Amino acid sequence: MLIGYARPSAEDSDCQNQLLLLKNAGCTELYIEEHASPKKRVQLLKMLEEAESGTQIVVSKLYTFADSTRHLVELLDKLETKGLSLLSIHENIVTKNDMEYPFTKILHSLADFQSDAISEKTKAGLSVAKDKGAVSGRPRKADENVKKAIEMYNSKKYSLVEIKEKTGISKSTLYRYLEN
Template structure:
């Protein structure tokens, strides 16, 4: 049997890309969240596979959340004599790699980058849901007004303004653009 596995990712929340890639699988296991913990569909898939089966995923990060997790999944597949096929990288767990070290490192750099992007996206969504503001806090209006007044008086240097108000040159210019 050919199984597919997908989950919501930072760049494919609705799983349209993954669904299109996994269309020709006999059965697709779909996770309802993109977090690392409580991956029920993945556990169900791992309990279902049998010797000679293939698991297809869009890319490394579609199934694994860390290098260690990827290694564990590869060991399980090897033990159970199941092939894990990473479609985007065009690599299977059973083939001898005919890739250069540079290509392999590039795959892992992308994988690590995906891990960071996914956790950042999930963290920001959770913070927004809790009502927390995202990004750098805004400067107080009084401080901004004071910096603009100092700048427009032409009596102070940019360094004086920064030391007095804590507002950098680029931030000051950004505020000045909004009032012009």
């Protein structure tokens, strides 16, 4: 069984081009989102819930189906778990018999690579910034405010609310400094 899935996009806001492709591909059932937003993909969830093992999900483009590489990996894993496969017309990708070209495995590797590349670039950027003297994390509170807050706390004459109002030091920040 072939099930088509469509979602509005900038180039196909009413899904007409996608629907034509899906019908020409032989889809007997269609799930069409009402909006392009990645949130609240009601029809996608409904389709994944209702599709039976052996069914092939057909989309015009991978982006219609998923919003990111990581999202695509998650969806392909769900399809595999349910015994479903994916056909993406534009990219000419079929996951049904991908023994020669295991698309899902390659996609997992690409997603890991993408994550590692972002992580390494972030770490390198932080290292360069640190070498230039930049300090990461939240800025420290002024020492005089901290000293005043500690004195007020130790005097036992002020409530935590009063200490915060007068010094700008929150309860959690004050406790953190008291622990040291």
